Amino acid sequence: MHRYRSHNCGELRAADVDTDVRLSGWLHNRRDLGGILFIDLRDHYGLVQLVARPGTPANEALGSLTKESVVRIDGKVSARGADNVNPDLPTGEIEVEVTAVEVLGAAEQIPFTINAEDGVNEEKRLEYRFLDLRRERMHRNLMLRTAVISAIRHKMTALGFNEMATPILSATSPEGARDFLVPSRLHAGKFYALPQAPQQFKQLLMIAGFDRYFQIAPCFRDEDARADRSPGEFYQLDVEMSFVEQEDVFGPIEQLMTELFTEFGGGRTVTSPFPRIPFRESMLKYGSDKPDLRAELELVDVSSVFAGSGFKAFADKHVRALAVPDTADQPRKFFDQMGDFAVQQGAKGLAWVRVGESNALSGPIAKFLTEDDVKALVEALDLKPGSAVFFGAGEFDEVSKIMGAVRVEAAKRTGHFVEGEFRFCWIVDFPMFEKDEDTGKIEFSHNPFSMPQGGLEALETKDPLDILAWQYDIVCNGVELSSGAIRNHEPDVMYKAFAIAGYDKDTVEAEFGGMLRAFKFGAPPHGGIAPGVDRIVMLLADEPNIRETIAFPLNGNAQDLLMGAPSEVEESRLKELHLSIRKPQVK
Structure with missing residues:
Protein backbone atom coordinates (compact mmCIF):
# COMPACT_ATOMS: atom_id res chain seq x y z
CA MET A 1 0.00 0.00 0.00
CA HIS A 2 1.18 3.55 -0.74
CA ARG A 3 3.04 5.31 2.09
CA TYR A 4 0.33 7.96 2.50
CA ARG A 5 -2.90 6.94 0.80
CA SER A 6 -4.71 4.29 -1.17
CA HIS A 7 -7.64 6.61 -1.86
CA ASN A 8 -8.39 10.30 -1.54
CA CYS A 9 -10.97 11.58 0.91
CA GLY A 10 -13.58 12.33 -1.72
CA GLU A 11 -13.78 9.08 -3.67
CA LEU A 12 -15.02 6.35 -1.31
CA ARG A 13 -18.55 5.07 -1.99
CA ALA A 14 -20.90 2.28 -0.92
CA ALA A 15 -19.14 -0.08 -3.36
CA ASP A 16 -15.98 0.25 -1.23
CA VAL A 17 -17.57 -1.22 1.94
CA ASP A 18 -15.27 -3.79 3.65
CA THR A 19 -12.22 -2.40 1.81
CA ASP A 20 -9.04 -1.69 3.78
CA VAL A 21 -7.95 1.88 3.01
CA ARG A 22 -5.26 4.40 3.86
CA LEU A 23 -6.15 8.09 3.85
CA SER A 24 -4.24 11.31 4.53
CA GLY A 25 -5.62 14.76 5.15
CA TRP A 26 -6.50 17.52 7.59
CA LEU A 27 -8.56 17.02 10.73
CA HIS A 28 -11.52 19.17 9.67
CA ASN A 29 -13.95 18.60 12.53
CA ARG A 30 -14.48 16.29 15.51
CA ARG A 31 -17.57 15.21 17.44
CA ASP A 32 -17.58 13.10 20.62
CA LEU A 33 -20.81 11.10 21.03
CA GLY A 34 -20.64 8.98 24.15
CA GLY A 35 -16.93 8.38 23.76
CA ILE A 36 -17.17 7.48 20.09
CA LEU A 37 -15.22 10.01 18.00
CA PHE A 38 -16.57 11.03 14.63
CA ILE A 39 -13.88 12.80 12.62
CA ASP A 40 -14.26 14.67 9.33
CA LEU A 41 -11.04 14.19 7.37
CA ARG A 42 -10.47 16.63 4.50
CA ASP A 43 -8.14 16.78 1.55
CA HIS A 44 -8.18 18.56 -1.82
CA TYR A 45 -10.78 16.12 -3.17
CA GLY A 46 -13.40 16.12 -0.44
CA LEU A 47 -14.48 14.99 3.02
CA VAL A 48 -14.91 11.58 4.60
CA GLN A 49 -16.17 10.60 8.05
CA LEU A 50 -13.89 8.55 10.31
CA VAL A 51 -14.98 6.59 13.39
CA ALA A 52 -12.69 5.89 16.36
CA ARG A 53 -14.09 3.56 19.00
CA PRO A 54 -13.54 4.11 22.75
CA GLY A 55 -10.51 2.44 24.26
CA THR A 56 -8.62 2.18 20.96
CA PRO A 57 -5.23 3.79 20.24
CA ALA A 58 -6.93 5.61 17.35
CA ASN A 59 -9.47 7.19 19.70
CA GLU A 60 -6.75 8.40 22.03
CA ALA A 61 -4.59 9.78 19.21
CA LEU A 62 -7.39 11.55 17.33
CA GLY A 63 -9.00 12.86 20.52
CA SER A 64 -5.90 14.79 21.54
CA LEU A 65 -5.05 16.45 18.23
CA THR A 66 -5.95 20.04 17.39
CA LYS A 67 -8.09 20.73 14.36
CA GLU A 68 -6.19 21.19 11.09
CA SER A 69 -3.50 18.73 12.10
CA VAL A 70 -2.43 16.49 9.22
CA VAL A 71 -2.79 12.76 9.78
CA ARG A 72 -2.51 9.48 7.96
CA ILE A 73 -5.01 6.83 8.97
CA ASP A 74 -5.55 3.17 8.18
CA GLY A 75 -9.00 1.67 8.44
CA LYS A 76 -11.87 -0.32 6.96
CA VAL A 77 -14.80 1.15 5.05
CA SER A 78 -18.23 0.43 6.55
CA ALA A 79 -21.75 1.41 5.57
CA ARG A 80 -23.52 4.09 7.58
CA GLY A 81 -26.86 3.23 9.13
CA ALA A 82 -29.86 4.39 7.13
CA ASP A 83 -30.56 7.16 9.64
CA ASN A 84 -26.98 8.45 9.43
CA VAL A 85 -26.59 8.75 5.67
CA ASN A 86 -25.63 12.28 4.61
CA PRO A 87 -27.16 12.93 1.16
CA ASP A 88 -25.29 16.27 0.87
CA LEU A 89 -21.89 14.57 0.98
CA PRO A 90 -20.58 12.42 -1.92
CA THR A 91 -19.07 10.05 0.67
CA GLY A 92 -22.19 10.27 2.84
CA GLU A 93 -23.16 6.59 2.58
CA ILE A 94 -19.97 5.30 4.23
CA GLU A 95 -17.55 5.91 7.08
CA VAL A 96 -14.10 4.55 7.87
CA GLU A 97 -13.40 2.60 11.08
CA VAL A 98 -9.91 3.78 12.07
CA THR A 99 -7.38 1.13 13.10
CA ALA A 100 -4.12 3.15 13.01
CA VAL A 101 -3.10 6.80 13.09
CA GLU A 102 0.14 8.58 12.17
CA VAL A 103 0.52 12.30 12.82
CA LEU A 104 2.18 13.87 9.78
CA GLY A 105 1.94 17.51 10.82
CA ALA A 106 0.58 18.69 14.17
CA ALA A 107 -1.18 22.07 14.09
CA GLU A 108 -1.03 24.86 16.64
CA GLN A 109 -4.30 26.42 17.77
CA ILE A 110 -5.70 28.03 14.63
CA PRO A 111 -6.61 31.77 14.73
CA PHE A 112 -10.03 31.28 13.12
CA THR A 113 -12.30 28.40 12.20
CA ILE A 114 -11.86 26.66 8.87
CA ASN A 115 -15.11 24.70 8.76
CA ALA A 116 -17.37 27.77 9.05
CA GLU A 117 -17.55 31.34 7.78
CA PRO A 275 -25.88 44.88 -27.73
CA ARG A 276 -23.60 47.67 -29.02
CA ILE A 277 -24.21 50.86 -27.03
CA PRO A 278 -22.45 54.14 -27.94
CA PHE A 279 -20.62 55.72 -25.01
CA ARG A 280 -22.70 58.90 -24.95
CA GLU A 281 -25.97 56.96 -25.16
CA SER A 282 -24.83 54.74 -22.28
CA MET A 283 -24.04 57.76 -20.12
CA LEU A 284 -27.44 59.30 -20.86
CA LYS A 285 -29.59 56.17 -20.46
CA TYR A 286 -27.74 54.41 -17.68
CA GLY A 287 -25.57 57.09 -16.07
CA SER A 288 -22.52 54.89 -16.57
CA ASP A 289 -20.20 53.53 -19.25
CA LYS A 290 -20.46 50.13 -17.54
CA PRO A 291 -24.22 49.68 -17.27
CA ASP A 292 -25.88 46.85 -15.40
CA LEU A 293 -28.50 45.82 -17.93
CA ARG A 294 -30.21 43.54 -15.44
CA ALA A 295 -31.85 46.74 -14.21
CA GLU A 296 -34.63 47.21 -16.74
CA LEU A 297 -35.08 50.95 -16.22
CA GLU A 298 -33.61 53.83 -18.20
CA LEU A 299 -32.80 57.45 -17.49
CA VAL A 300 -34.17 60.20 -19.72
CA ASP A 301 -32.71 63.67 -20.27
CA VAL A 302 -35.51 66.12 -19.46
CA SER A 303 -33.33 69.25 -19.30
CA SER A 304 -35.32 70.87 -22.09
CA VAL A 305 -38.53 70.57 -20.05
CA PHE A 306 -37.09 72.84 -17.37
CA ALA A 307 -35.05 75.22 -19.54
CA GLY A 308 -36.01 78.69 -18.34
CA SER A 309 -38.38 77.15 -15.79
CA GLY A 310 -39.49 79.02 -12.71
CA PHE A 311 -38.50 75.98 -10.66
CA LYS A 312 -35.02 77.20 -9.75
CA ALA A 313 -33.80 73.82 -8.47
CA PHE A 314 -34.04 72.50 -12.05
CA ALA A 315 -33.91 75.65 -14.19
CA ASP A 316 -31.09 75.75 -16.72
CA LYS A 317 -29.42 72.66 -15.26
CA HIS A 318 -28.85 69.20 -16.63
CA VAL A 319 -31.85 67.20 -15.40
CA ARG A 320 -32.21 63.43 -15.67
CA ALA A 321 -35.44 61.59 -14.83
CA LEU A 322 -36.05 57.96 -13.93
CA ALA A 323 -39.57 56.64 -14.42
CA VAL A 324 -40.34 53.55 -12.32
CA PRO A 325 -43.58 51.73 -13.26
CA ASP A 326 -45.81 49.83 -10.84
CA THR A 327 -45.03 51.79 -7.68
CA ALA A 328 -48.59 52.66 -6.66
CA ASP A 329 -48.37 50.37 -3.62
CA GLN A 330 -45.00 51.66 -2.46
CA PRO A 331 -45.20 53.40 0.93
CA ARG A 332 -43.64 56.77 1.71
CA LYS A 333 -40.81 54.85 3.38
CA PHE A 334 -39.69 53.61 -0.03
CA PHE A 335 -39.19 57.16 -1.31
CA ASP A 336 -37.40 58.18 1.89
CA GLN A 337 -35.06 55.20 1.58
CA MET A 338 -34.32 56.05 -2.04
CA GLY A 339 -33.54 59.60 -0.94
CA ASP A 340 -31.15 58.29 1.72
CA PHE A 341 -29.48 56.09 -0.89
CA ALA A 342 -28.99 59.04 -3.24
CA VAL A 343 -27.40 61.04 -0.42
CA GLN A 344 -24.97 58.17 0.15
CA GLN A 345 -23.96 58.52 -3.52
CA GLY A 346 -23.20 62.22 -3.02
CA ALA A 347 -26.56 63.88 -3.74
CA LYS A 348 -28.06 66.58 -1.56
CA GLY A 349 -31.42 64.86 -1.87
CA LEU A 350 -33.67 63.14 -4.39
CA ALA A 351 -36.68 64.86 -5.92
CA TRP A 352 -39.66 62.68 -6.86
CA VAL A 353 -43.31 62.64 -7.87
CA ARG A 354 -46.05 60.03 -8.11
CA VAL A 355 -48.26 59.66 -11.17
CA GLY A 356 -51.95 59.33 -10.33
CA GLU A 357 -55.17 59.07 -12.29
CA SER A 358 -55.34 61.25 -15.41
CA ASN A 359 -51.54 61.61 -15.02
CA ALA A 360 -51.93 64.03 -12.13
CA LEU A 361 -48.66 64.39 -10.23
CA SER A 362 -48.25 64.42 -6.46
CA GLY A 363 -45.25 64.54 -4.19
CA PRO A 364 -42.76 67.05 -2.76
CA ILE A 365 -42.02 68.92 -6.00
CA ALA A 366 -45.38 68.53 -7.77
CA LYS A 367 -46.51 72.02 -6.70
CA PHE A 368 -43.54 73.58 -8.51
CA LEU A 369 -44.45 72.03 -11.88
CA THR A 370 -46.70 73.88 -14.33
CA GLU A 371 -49.29 72.18 -16.49
CA ASP A 372 -46.90 72.48 -19.43
CA ASP A 373 -44.14 70.88 -17.36
CA VAL A 374 -46.42 67.98 -16.46
CA LYS A 375 -47.54 67.49 -20.04
CA ALA A 376 -43.96 67.53 -21.32
CA LEU A 377 -42.83 65.04 -18.67
CA VAL A 378 -45.71 62.66 -19.38
CA GLU A 379 -44.80 62.70 -23.05
CA ALA A 380 -41.02 62.46 -22.61
CA LEU A 381 -41.24 59.62 -20.09
CA ASP A 382 -44.35 57.90 -21.48
CA LEU A 383 -45.81 58.03 -17.98
CA LYS A 384 -48.70 55.88 -16.85
CA PRO A 385 -50.75 56.05 -13.64
CA GLY A 386 -49.11 54.10 -10.84
CA SER A 387 -45.59 55.19 -11.78
CA ALA A 388 -43.06 57.20 -9.82
CA VAL A 389 -40.42 59.55 -11.20
CA PHE A 390 -37.09 60.38 -9.57
CA PHE A 391 -35.06 63.41 -10.66
CA GLY A 392 -31.43 64.46 -10.50
CA ALA A 393 -30.23 67.95 -11.45
CA GLY A 394 -26.77 69.53 -11.70
CA GLU A 395 -23.63 68.97 -13.75
CA PHE A 396 -23.75 66.15 -16.31
CA ASP A 397 -21.09 63.91 -14.73
CA GLU A 398 -22.41 64.36 -11.19
CA VAL A 399 -26.00 63.64 -12.23
CA SER A 400 -24.87 60.60 -14.23
CA LYS A 401 -23.03 59.09 -11.26
CA ILE A 402 -25.86 59.60 -8.78
CA MET A 403 -28.80 58.74 -11.03
CA GLY A 404 -26.96 55.76 -12.50
CA ALA A 405 -26.75 54.26 -9.01
CA VAL A 406 -30.37 55.26 -8.26
CA ARG A 407 -31.49 53.47 -11.44
CA VAL A 408 -30.06 50.13 -10.31
CA GLU A 409 -31.22 50.49 -6.69
CA ALA A 410 -34.76 51.45 -7.72
CA ALA A 411 -34.90 48.48 -10.10
CA LYS A 412 -33.85 46.09 -7.33
CA ARG A 413 -36.42 47.49 -4.88
CA THR A 414 -39.36 47.43 -7.31
CA GLY A 415 -39.01 44.11 -9.14
CA HIS A 416 -37.47 45.56 -12.31
CA PHE A 417 -34.14 43.79 -11.80
CA VAL A 418 -33.51 40.41 -13.44
CA GLU A 419 -31.55 37.86 -11.39
CA GLY A 420 -29.92 34.70 -12.70
CA GLU A 421 -28.59 36.20 -15.94
CA PHE A 422 -25.33 37.48 -17.35
CA ARG A 423 -26.16 40.52 -19.45
CA PHE A 424 -23.24 41.61 -21.60
CA CYS A 425 -22.89 44.65 -23.81
CA TRP A 426 -20.25 46.42 -25.88
CA ILE A 427 -19.73 50.11 -25.17
CA VAL A 428 -18.47 51.70 -28.40
CA ASP A 429 -17.64 55.10 -29.91
CA PHE A 430 -15.62 56.51 -27.02
CA PRO A 431 -14.31 60.05 -27.46
CA MET A 432 -10.68 60.12 -28.56
CA PHE A 433 -9.83 63.12 -26.39
CA GLU A 434 -11.12 64.91 -23.30
CA LYS A 435 -10.37 68.23 -21.62
CA ASP A 436 -8.78 68.35 -18.19
CA GLU A 437 -11.18 70.43 -16.06
CA ASP A 438 -8.38 71.98 -14.02
CA THR A 439 -5.82 72.81 -16.73
CA GLY A 440 -8.01 72.96 -19.85
CA LYS A 441 -5.45 70.73 -21.56
CA ILE A 442 -6.58 68.23 -24.22
CA GLU A 443 -5.71 64.68 -23.15
CA PHE A 444 -6.29 61.16 -24.39
CA SER A 445 -9.52 59.90 -22.87
CA HIS A 446 -8.76 56.21 -23.29
CA ASN A 447 -5.97 54.29 -25.01
CA PRO A 448 -3.45 56.58 -26.79
CA PHE A 449 -2.64 53.86 -29.33
CA SER A 450 -6.19 53.76 -30.72
CA MET A 451 -7.16 54.66 -34.27
CA PRO A 452 -9.37 57.75 -34.49
CA GLN A 453 -12.56 57.31 -36.47
CA GLY A 454 -11.92 59.19 -39.70
CA GLY A 455 -8.15 58.77 -39.44
CA LEU A 456 -5.78 61.63 -40.17
CA GLU A 457 -8.48 63.73 -41.83
CA ALA A 458 -10.54 63.78 -38.64
CA LEU A 459 -7.51 64.82 -36.58
CA GLU A 460 -6.75 67.67 -38.97
CA THR A 461 -10.28 69.00 -39.52
CA LYS A 462 -12.42 68.28 -36.44
CA ASP A 463 -12.63 69.74 -32.97
CA PRO A 464 -10.63 67.20 -30.91
CA LEU A 465 -13.51 66.81 -28.47
CA ASP A 466 -15.79 65.71 -31.34
CA ILE A 467 -13.45 62.97 -32.58
CA LEU A 468 -14.51 59.42 -31.75
CA ALA A 469 -12.08 56.51 -31.52
CA TRP A 470 -12.29 52.89 -32.50
CA GLN A 471 -12.30 52.00 -28.81
CA TYR A 472 -14.65 49.68 -26.99
CA ASP A 473 -15.34 48.08 -23.62
CA ILE A 474 -17.01 44.78 -22.87
CA VAL A 475 -19.26 44.97 -19.80
CA CYS A 476 -21.15 42.29 -17.88
CA ASN A 477 -23.69 43.00 -15.12
CA GLY A 478 -22.21 46.41 -14.41
CA VAL A 479 -18.59 45.22 -14.34
CA GLU A 480 -16.15 46.36 -17.01
CA LEU A 481 -14.29 43.24 -18.08
CA SER A 482 -12.02 44.91 -20.59
CA SER A 483 -11.14 47.80 -22.81
CA GLY A 484 -9.92 47.31 -26.35
CA ALA A 485 -9.33 49.14 -29.59
CA ILE A 486 -8.49 49.05 -33.24
CA ARG A 487 -4.91 50.29 -33.13
CA ASN A 488 -3.31 53.28 -34.74
CA HIS A 489 -0.75 51.71 -37.09
CA GLU A 490 0.12 54.74 -39.23
CA PRO A 491 3.04 56.97 -38.12
CA ASP A 492 1.51 60.19 -39.46
CA VAL A 493 -1.72 59.55 -37.57
CA MET A 494 0.22 58.72 -34.41
CA TYR A 495 2.32 61.90 -34.57
CA LYS A 496 -0.80 64.02 -35.08
CA ALA A 497 -2.83 62.34 -32.33
CA PHE A 498 -0.05 62.78 -29.81
CA ALA A 499 0.53 66.37 -30.93
CA ILE A 500 -3.10 67.19 -30.08
CA ALA A 501 -2.49 65.73 -26.61
CA GLY A 502 0.59 67.90 -26.15
CA TYR A 503 3.42 65.53 -27.12
CA ASP A 504 5.96 66.89 -29.61
CA LYS A 505 7.58 64.67 -32.23
CA ASP A 506 10.81 64.24 -30.28
CA THR A 507 8.93 63.09 -27.17
CA VAL A 508 6.88 60.58 -29.18
CA GLU A 509 10.00 59.17 -30.79
CA ALA A 510 11.81 58.99 -27.45
CA GLU A 511 8.97 57.20 -25.65
CA PHE A 512 7.63 55.03 -28.49
CA GLY A 513 10.68 54.67 -30.73
CA GLY A 514 10.39 50.91 -31.02
CA MET A 515 6.76 51.08 -32.04
CA LEU A 516 7.33 53.88 -34.53
CA ARG A 517 10.21 52.06 -36.17
CA ALA A 518 8.01 49.03 -36.57
CA PHE A 519 5.19 51.09 -38.11
CA LYS A 520 7.63 52.37 -40.75
CA PHE A 521 8.42 48.85 -41.97
CA GLY A 522 4.94 47.72 -42.97
CA ALA A 523 2.33 47.43 -40.23
CA PRO A 524 -1.00 45.66 -40.81
Missing part, protein backbone atom coordinates in the same frame (compact mmCIF):
# COMPACT_ATOMS: atom_id res chain seq x y z
CA ASP A 118 -17.16 33.00 11.18
CA GLY A 119 -16.89 36.63 10.10
CA VAL A 120 -13.14 36.96 10.65
CA ASN A 121 -11.81 40.27 9.32
CA GLU A 122 -10.00 40.44 6.00
CA GLU A 123 -6.66 41.51 7.49
CA LYS A 124 -6.53 38.34 9.60
CA ARG A 125 -7.58 36.22 6.64
CA LEU A 126 -4.78 37.64 4.48
CA GLU A 127 -2.21 37.31 7.27
CA TYR A 128 -3.05 33.60 7.44
CA ARG A 129 -4.02 33.18 3.80
CA PHE A 130 -2.76 29.58 3.69
CA LEU A 131 -5.43 28.79 6.29
CA ASP A 132 -8.09 30.92 4.63
CA LEU A 133 -7.57 28.99 1.38
CA ARG A 134 -8.46 25.77 3.20
CA ARG A 135 -12.06 27.00 3.52
CA GLU A 136 -14.51 25.32 1.17
CA ARG A 137 -15.59 28.58 -0.46
CA MET A 138 -12.05 29.78 -1.15
CA HIS A 139 -10.94 26.35 -2.35
CA ARG A 140 -13.92 26.26 -4.70
CA ASN A 141 -13.14 29.76 -6.03
CA LEU A 142 -9.51 28.90 -6.75
CA MET A 143 -10.44 25.66 -8.50
CA LEU A 144 -13.01 27.59 -10.54
CA ARG A 145 -10.25 29.99 -11.54
CA THR A 146 -8.04 27.08 -12.61
CA ALA A 147 -10.84 25.56 -14.67
CA VAL A 148 -11.72 28.89 -16.30
CA ILE A 149 -8.11 29.59 -17.33
CA SER A 150 -7.76 26.07 -18.70
CA ALA A 151 -10.98 26.50 -20.70
CA ILE A 152 -9.84 29.89 -22.02
CA ARG A 153 -6.61 28.38 -23.31
CA HIS A 154 -8.45 25.54 -25.01
CA LYS A 155 -11.11 27.77 -26.56
CA MET A 156 -8.65 30.43 -27.77
CA THR A 157 -6.48 27.80 -29.42
CA ALA A 158 -9.59 26.32 -31.07
CA LEU A 159 -10.41 29.83 -32.38
CA GLY A 160 -7.04 29.97 -34.13
CA PHE A 161 -5.08 32.07 -31.65
CA ASN A 162 -1.46 31.35 -30.71
CA GLU A 163 -0.28 31.63 -27.11
CA MET A 164 2.90 33.68 -26.85
CA ALA A 165 4.81 35.25 -23.96
CA THR A 166 5.91 38.89 -23.73
CA PRO A 167 8.56 40.46 -21.44
CA ILE A 168 8.04 41.26 -17.78
CA LEU A 169 11.00 43.65 -17.57
CA SER A 170 10.43 46.48 -20.02
CA ALA A 171 10.36 50.25 -20.39
CA THR A 172 7.92 52.62 -18.73
CA SER A 173 4.73 53.34 -20.69
CA PRO A 174 1.93 55.93 -20.34
CA GLU A 175 -0.92 53.44 -19.86
CA GLY A 176 -2.79 55.70 -17.46
CA ALA A 177 -1.58 54.29 -14.12
CA ARG A 178 1.71 54.38 -12.22
CA ASP A 179 4.39 51.87 -13.16
CA PHE A 180 6.18 49.60 -10.74
CA LEU A 181 9.85 50.39 -11.33
CA VAL A 182 12.77 47.98 -11.07
CA PRO A 183 16.23 49.55 -10.63
CA SER A 184 18.99 48.31 -12.90
CA ARG A 185 22.19 47.07 -11.25
CA LEU A 186 24.16 47.18 -14.50
CA HIS A 187 22.92 50.58 -15.69
CA ALA A 188 23.20 53.07 -12.85
CA GLY A 189 20.28 55.45 -12.48
CA LYS A 190 18.10 53.59 -14.98
CA PHE A 191 14.99 51.55 -14.36
CA TYR A 192 12.93 48.80 -15.91
CA ALA A 193 9.16 48.90 -15.53
CA LEU A 194 6.86 45.97 -14.91
CA PRO A 195 4.26 45.97 -17.71
CA GLN A 196 0.93 47.63 -17.05
CA ALA A 197 -0.14 45.53 -20.03
CA PRO A 198 1.70 43.87 -22.94
CA GLN A 199 0.25 46.59 -25.21
CA GLN A 200 3.23 47.49 -27.37
CA PHE A 201 4.65 43.97 -27.51
CA LYS A 202 1.43 42.42 -28.75
CA GLN A 203 1.21 45.08 -31.44
CA LEU A 204 4.79 44.32 -32.43
CA LEU A 205 3.85 40.64 -32.72
CA MET A 206 1.17 41.62 -35.23
CA ILE A 207 3.69 43.69 -37.16
CA ALA A 208 5.96 40.64 -37.09
CA GLY A 209 3.22 38.69 -38.87
CA PHE A 210 1.80 36.31 -36.23
CA ASP A 211 -1.83 37.33 -36.98
CA ARG A 212 -3.66 35.99 -33.89
CA TYR A 213 -2.06 36.16 -30.45
CA PHE A 214 -3.26 35.53 -26.92
CA GLN A 215 -1.69 35.28 -23.48
CA ILE A 216 -2.86 34.89 -19.88
CA ALA A 217 -0.77 37.93 -19.05
CA PRO A 218 0.31 39.24 -15.64
CA CYS A 219 -0.02 43.02 -15.46
CA PHE A 220 1.29 45.40 -12.82
CA ARG A 221 -0.16 48.78 -11.86
CA ASP A 222 0.58 50.89 -8.83
CA GLU A 223 -3.01 51.95 -8.22
CA ASP A 224 -5.50 51.94 -5.39
CA ALA A 225 -7.71 48.96 -4.61
CA ARG A 226 -11.43 48.70 -5.40
CA ALA A 227 -13.91 45.88 -5.02
CA ASP A 228 -13.34 44.91 -8.68
CA ARG A 229 -9.63 45.82 -8.85
CA SER A 230 -6.75 44.34 -6.93
CA PRO A 231 -3.78 46.62 -6.27
CA GLY A 232 -0.40 45.59 -7.58
CA GLU A 233 -0.91 42.78 -10.04
CA PHE A 234 -3.73 41.22 -12.00
CA TYR A 235 -4.16 38.82 -14.90
CA GLN A 236 -5.85 39.43 -18.21
CA LEU A 237 -6.64 37.47 -21.34
CA ASP A 238 -4.54 39.55 -23.70
CA VAL A 239 -5.65 39.29 -27.34
CA GLU A 240 -4.54 40.87 -30.62
CA MET A 241 -5.57 40.23 -34.24
CA SER A 242 -4.36 41.45 -37.63
CA PHE A 243 -6.37 42.66 -40.63
CA VAL A 244 -9.48 43.26 -38.55
CA GLU A 245 -12.14 45.86 -37.95
CA GLN A 246 -14.08 46.31 -34.75
CA GLU A 247 -16.69 43.61 -35.40
CA ASP A 248 -13.95 41.09 -36.24
CA VAL A 249 -12.65 41.47 -32.69
CA PHE A 250 -16.13 41.25 -31.21
CA GLY A 251 -16.94 37.94 -32.90
CA PRO A 252 -14.49 35.54 -31.20
CA ILE A 253 -14.62 37.36 -27.85
CA GLU A 254 -18.42 37.23 -27.79
CA GLN A 255 -18.28 33.51 -28.60
CA LEU A 256 -15.69 32.92 -25.90
CA MET A 257 -17.64 34.80 -23.22
CA THR A 258 -20.92 33.12 -24.12
CA GLU A 259 -19.33 29.68 -23.86
CA LEU A 260 -17.39 30.44 -20.66
CA PHE A 261 -20.31 31.97 -18.79
CA THR A 262 -22.67 29.23 -19.94
CA GLU A 263 -20.23 26.48 -18.93
CA PHE A 264 -19.23 27.90 -15.55
CA GLY A 265 -22.22 30.10 -14.70
CA GLY A 266 -24.05 27.58 -12.54
CA GLY A 267 -27.23 27.60 -14.62
CA ARG A 268 -27.40 31.35 -15.13
CA THR A 269 -28.26 32.32 -18.70
CA VAL A 270 -26.23 34.49 -21.06
CA THR A 271 -28.10 36.98 -23.21
CA SER A 272 -26.85 37.01 -26.78
CA PRO A 273 -26.00 38.72 -29.07
CA PHE A 274 -24.37 41.44 -26.98
CA PRO A 525 -4.27 47.09 -39.50
CA HIS A 526 -4.76 45.37 -36.16
CA GLY A 527 -6.82 45.47 -33.00
CA GLY A 528 -7.37 43.68 -29.74
CA ILE A 529 -8.77 43.50 -26.28
CA ALA A 530 -7.78 42.17 -22.83
CA PRO A 531 -10.60 40.87 -20.59
CA GLY A 532 -9.65 40.63 -16.91
CA VAL A 533 -9.38 37.03 -15.74
CA ASP A 534 -9.85 38.01 -12.08
CA ARG A 535 -13.07 39.87 -12.89
CA ILE A 536 -14.39 37.01 -15.01
CA VAL A 537 -13.91 34.58 -12.13
CA MET A 538 -15.39 37.11 -9.66
CA LEU A 539 -18.61 37.23 -11.70
CA LEU A 540 -18.78 33.47 -12.18
CA ALA A 541 -18.16 32.84 -8.47
CA ASP A 542 -20.76 35.52 -7.60
CA GLU A 543 -18.25 37.19 -5.29
CA PRO A 544 -18.51 40.91 -4.45
CA ASN A 545 -14.75 41.39 -4.07
CA ILE A 546 -12.04 40.42 -6.54
CA ARG A 547 -9.66 39.36 -3.75
CA GLU A 548 -11.90 36.35 -3.09
CA THR A 549 -10.80 34.86 -6.43
CA ILE A 550 -7.03 35.41 -6.12
CA ALA A 551 -4.80 33.01 -4.19
CA PHE A 552 -2.49 35.56 -2.57
CA PRO A 553 -3.77 39.11 -3.11
CA LEU A 554 -2.45 42.29 -1.58
CA ASN A 555 -4.72 44.05 0.89
CA GLY A 556 -6.39 47.39 0.24
CA ASN A 557 -3.17 49.20 1.19
CA ALA A 558 -1.14 47.16 -1.34
CA GLN A 559 0.53 45.08 1.39
CA ASP A 560 1.22 41.36 1.48
CA LEU A 561 0.46 40.61 5.13
CA LEU A 562 1.59 36.99 4.82
CA MET A 563 5.05 37.56 3.31
CA GLY A 564 5.61 41.05 4.70
CA ALA A 565 5.84 42.99 1.45
CA PRO A 566 6.77 45.68 0.73
CA SER A 567 9.80 45.50 3.00
CA GLU A 568 12.96 47.45 3.63
CA VAL A 569 16.26 46.22 2.18
CA GLU A 570 19.79 46.41 3.49
CA GLU A 571 22.00 49.39 2.72
CA SER A 572 24.44 47.14 0.87
CA ARG A 573 21.71 46.13 -1.56
CA LEU A 574 20.71 49.75 -2.12
CA LYS A 575 24.34 50.64 -2.82
CA GLU A 576 24.59 47.81 -5.36
CA LEU A 577 21.53 49.26 -7.13
CA HIS A 578 22.87 52.83 -6.96
CA LEU A 579 19.92 53.94 -4.80
CA SER A 580 19.40 56.00 -1.70
CA ILE A 581 16.18 56.37 0.28
CA ARG A 582 14.53 59.75 0.75
CA LYS A 583 11.60 59.33 3.10
CA PRO A 584 8.86 61.98 3.33
CA GLN A 585 9.15 64.33 6.26
CA VAL A 586 6.68 63.66 9.06
CA LYS A 587 4.83 66.83 10.06
